[in-house]
Amino acid sequence: MARTPVEERRRALIVAAFRVVASQGLSAASTRAIVAEAGMSLASFHYAFESRDELIDLLITEVLANEEKAVLPAVLTGKSLVELLSEGLKGYLDHLRADPFHEQAMLELTQYALRSRPPLARDLYAQYTRIAAASLELAAEQTGHCWTVPLPTAAKLLVSLTDGLTLSWLVDRDDARAEEIVAAAARAVAALARPTPGSGASEEPS
Amino acid sequence: MARTPVEERRRALIVAAFRVVASQGLSAASTRAIVAEAGMSLASFHYAFESRDELIDLLITEVLANEEKAVLPAVLTGKSLVELLSEGLKGYLDHLRADPFHEQAMLELTQYALRSRPPLARDLYAQYTRIAAASLELAAEQTGHCWTVPLPTAAKLLVSLTDGLTLSWLVDRDDARAEEIVAAAARAVAALARPTPGSGASEEPS
DNA sequence: CGCACAGTGGGACACTCGTCCCAGTTCCGG
DNA sequence: CCGGAACTGGGACGAGTGTCCCACTGTGCG
Structure with missing residues (x-):
């Protein structure tokens, strides 16, 4: 019983x-x-x-x-900004691949919330944005960069990117392609930062 | 009757x-x-x-x-690559704002297809990618640039971005913020291209 | 003029859904 | 040991679902 x-x-x-x-x-x-x-x-x-x-x-x-912990990468020093971003996104991709249905369920719940509990959906995204902002700030700091767009904007861009990436991978489950996209995305986002003058950090190789 | x-x-x-x-x-x-x-x-x-x-x-x-026609911007000559990308994304944002429920319905149908008709979802995304690739190629051509990543990769990145943007705007419906993200996204994507040598196109101001 | 047939309306079916009720069972304080 | 409360099982209800059927009405062709 x-x-x-x-x-x-x-x-x-x-x-x-x-x-x-x-x-x-x-x-x-x-x-x-x-x-x-x-x-x-x-x-x-x-x-x-x-x-x-x-x-x-x-x-x-x-x-x-419980979603908080998912994405934050084990940040390593001595890497370039692109590498850091790339590894962060790659980490998320691994997390997605390890349990695709989890992320699919999250998407489904988000969409449901969007229709019947809008404030809940907003909270969820505010949280995502906070995590993204923290990651971006940390990455820039570690590599001696600063963002040329406001941090919240960059964060929301990153969130949008991961969302889109999720959907994209869920649709065609092409791992190789996904990694190419991640690499491109990392380079693209990194282009929104520039080396902080006088910080002694290495410049991006062009 | x-x-x-x-x-x-x-x-x-x-x-x-x-x-x-x-x-x-x-x-x-x-x-x-x-x-x-x-x-x-x-x-x-x-x-x-x-x-x-x-x-x-x-x-x-x-x-x-019927989704084909939605996004293709009225490409104007004499603009920079960033401007072109920005206006394209802005055009999509306008389309989204004009009829939010349309895009929300598309998302819902996609998710349904993802679960019960996977090939349909794949077709849908292949189509999106085709449109994105055509737009990107045209934009680069018009401004004398070439992409430093394979075109399909860049295209899928762009699709991911618009998807994420859609979700993001649907969640908090903040127009001002959305335009900032669009601007940042345009700059980020543009960073994946470089001026074609000897084409006489103007360099990006750094 | 009739007649077959495309098209229509309303009611019915079997099923699943969320919710509720009530007779039981087990546990804990006295 | 015992009584009340916490908890459980199974069955029931009304509403909503997808699907089907059948009697009916127009229309076009012979």
């Missing part, structure tokens, strides 16, 4: 829901499909949650909060 | 279906919602189509084919 406290059950249901969304899509994430994935009965669902909507909301916020 | 031939009815149902998807999302595009939007009865639906799935499939292919 497996008696478990409500809070634990809520968590189990949320992760089960995410698994269903990832493997079959949001529209297939019915209460019955979720409890089946979690191995419990329908009554437990409405004992733990008021409604399916509440679960979905929590699923989005939860997943949103 | 309004008797209309099947083919016309099919077309009417497809555009009605797209309107429903755009305004309420794919999951709300039930047979009943679609026929209501088209102002006909349920029986007419299954007289014109075998099933809802057939309609959705046709909706995707149809909409896919």
Whole structure:
């Protein structure tokens, strides 16, 4: 019978829901499909949650909060800006390839939020932008560069780029092509920075 | 009673279906919602189509084919590469702002196709890439540049960028910010080209 | 003028959905 | 040991879904 406290059950249901969304899509994430994935009965669902909507909301916020760690690369010193950017994007690509359905589910949840919980979607993107900004600032600092566009702008550009890259890879799953795009993207973004004068950092080879 | 031939009815149902998807999302595009939007009865639906799935499939292919014209900018001579790219992206942004739900619907259909009709999604993106490649090639030619990465790579990068831009604008609908991103993106992409030696084109001001 | 047939309307089917209820079971404090 | 509360299982309800069927109406051809 497996008696478990409500809070634990809520968590189990949320992760089960995410698994269903990832493997079959949001529209297939019915209460019955979720409890089946979690191995419990329908009554437990409405004992733990008021409604399916509440679960979905929590699923989005939860997943949103856990996304933070994903992209930040292990920054190494002694690399050029292009290399740093390239490796950061490459890291994200690896993360995407390791669990494509995870990112696909994120996209699906974002789109759902876009329609029915716009503030949630905004929060999600604000968070992405914050991470991107931090990464960009760090990378520039490490290599003695400064950005020639406002940091938030560059950050949003980077977020857009990763989003687009995600969609692109999900569509044709061409790893080689994806790495070429990443390399090009890194060079393109790096072009928005210039060496800080007098910082002693090496210039970009032209 | 309004008797209309099947083919016309099919077309009417497809555009009605797209309107429903755009305004309420794919999951709300039930047979009943679609026929209501088209102002006909349920029986007419299954007289014109075998099933809802057939309609959705046709909706995707149809909409896919009509997307071609959207982005190609009215290329003007006597502009720099950055300006050309910037105006092209700006044109897309205007198109997006003019009818946000159209692009949101496209995204939703893409994601649906990604899950249940992968080849369709691939076709769609191949088409996007073709358009992007043509635009990039034209722009470089007009301004006496050549790309330092393979054209298909640059094209896919551009597609990724517009996709990401779309999502980004849909999420926070900040026009000013979007234009800044577009400007930055144009500069970044332009950095992937260099002036063709001996073509007499003006160099980029550094 | 009739008649076959393309096209139409409304109702019906089987199914899935979210939600709820209620009779049970297990646990914990007294 | 026992009573109440936390938790569970299964079945039920009404609404919405895709699909189908059948009686009906026009239209065009013989």
